[in-house]
Amino acid sequence: MINRIIMHVDLDAFFAAVEEKESPELKGKPVIVGADSKGGAGRGVVSTANYIAREFGVRSAMPISKAWRLCPEGVYLRPNFELYEKVSAKIMEILRKYADKFEQVGIDEAFLDVGKRVKDFDEAAKLADKMKKEVFNKEKLTCSVGVGSNKLIAKLASDFRKPYGLTVVKSEDMRNFLNPLPVRKLLGVGPKTEIKLKKLGIKTIGDLAKFNKETLIKMFGKWGAEMHELANGIDNDEVVEEYEAKSVGREVTFEEDTDDSYIILKTIDSLVDEFHQEILSEGIFFKTITVKIRYENFETHTHSKSLINPTNKLDAIKKIAKELTLPFLTQKRKIRLIGVRVSGLTFSDKQKTLKEKF
DNA sequence: TCTGGGGTCCTAGGACCC
């Protein structure tokens, strides 16, 4: 745990980069991968914009309709997850060879613990450089790499210079690196926390680091203490090889909001059919079923029910999911999204599911 | 701006048990 050397690798504009590699005619054009744009009327958000599209102000998670207004001349593509997964798997295989411990995060990121194969940050930099070049030579895709003494620093470092960047933050430079960064860069600080911190006069990580810890604990509880440690560059989170899934589910936003019970119940059936395959092939049993609905005004609710004994039965999910949905249907409100998820998982034999949060 | 879909983790109240 002391004196660790951790790398974070982030594949640059991954979905868009894969599309450009597949279709050379996209070169030089703004490429936006995400929901169906429908000529500016589409629902949903941008998954990835390439660097040219970013010059127009297009960003990940932005409503696709806004992206269309900013960049009507862009090439809009629906994501091809099967392709991305294949390319990702090849790259992860390359990266894995460089690590003592390897942790994939999502489809396009990974942490590497390299403390055993490298004696200092200079050696780590050389290793990172070699790794980047191998990925580029073999897969024709670029990644940005950050190196630091823990996951927090490594991740912020990989984000510091992009694309195809390499940033090494030695322990003695950590404070100077962290202090000027906006607090929003910290993992776990989202839009809501950012606003609360701003009201306390906290804008940068440096501001947060010197802020009174007790006040943060009063306001944010346990998270207040954690946030204060992160701001001071303290992160003991280990690189871990693999996780067990905690829940499995599907959800869908309707093309048009609906209050038609027939459509809603049919949709539940098809969502459940989809992920039940996964449950069987992974040897998963579940105890709790949760239904999620989102009304047209974006108000979101869940209902859940736990069984006495774990099961893996298709009919059980369908029957209970529908029972849980009924109270939402008696109100004559239009529904935007419906989802079904199972949790309280146990696994038959020694089968484990790899972490899959794509 | 009008907000996807896959997830994780945390909080808080109430039931229930000892």
Next chain:
DNA sequence: TCTGGGGTCCTAGGACCC
């Protein structure tokens, strides 16, 4: 008779991440 305290499970909601 006039009310303890700790632990665990269930349910609902919310913030956040990629």
